[in-house]
Amino acid sequence: MPVKGEDLARAYWAFDRALGGRRPPTRSQMFAARRPFVVWLVAGIVWWGLFIILLEGEVLTALGIGMLLGGLLAMFARIERGRQRRLVRLGVWDGVHAHSVGETRAMDKRRIPGENLRPLCEVLAHFAEHDFEDSEWEIVDAALPGTDIERDTWYSHRLAGRRSLTLRIAAVPDSRDVYVEIHGVLGGRGKFLLAGVLHVLGKYRVS
DSSP states (O other): OOOHHHHHHHHHHHHHHHHTTTSSHHHHHHHHHHHHHHHHHHHHHHHHHHHHHHHHHHHHHHHHHHHHHHHHHHHHHHHHHHHHHHHHOOOOOOOOOOOOTTTTOOEEEEEEEGGGHHHHHHHHHHHHHHHOHHHHHHHHHHHOOOOOOOBBEEEEEEEOOOOOSEEEEEEOOSSEEEEEESOOOOOOOHHHHHHHHHHHHHSOOOO
16 A cells, blocks of 8 residues: 555654654744754854864865755754744744743633633643543542642643643632643634633633
């Protein structure tokens, strides 16, 4: 059975995802993706200087090797540019803010009634395209009594699908309410919808 181009593309993106390719870019990655020519020029000069020393003054040979290696890095910068554009299309990254490795921005923090916590988990799972089952809710529910907003003791629960969102929860003492903090990256439309959901869940009790 012949291998189609779409199959190769899906395999490539699956491999990319396994290596953390859905992670929003750092500042250096953003710079490289936007300026591959600068990457090629700077890297080429650096390699050129290094190989002049290693080749004992062979200037032209060192220049050729330097420009070749610099061009290789520039090619990776162009690939990174394509990856970043895809993250924007998928709504995983806003296309503007840089992130440190492993960092995600807190999109919202709100106090909600405790009975609204499971509906919120299911809404976030929908955004992340993650299957949220009863067994997973039992884990969240069991972890809640060990949290305390006054002691800054939180429980973090990761919802990973096509997107990755992290829900942090902390119980409010002498109350059935909980504080929720949502970390992750959503596009503008996703942030707008999520803000609306949190407003409703914070103001009304879902029965």
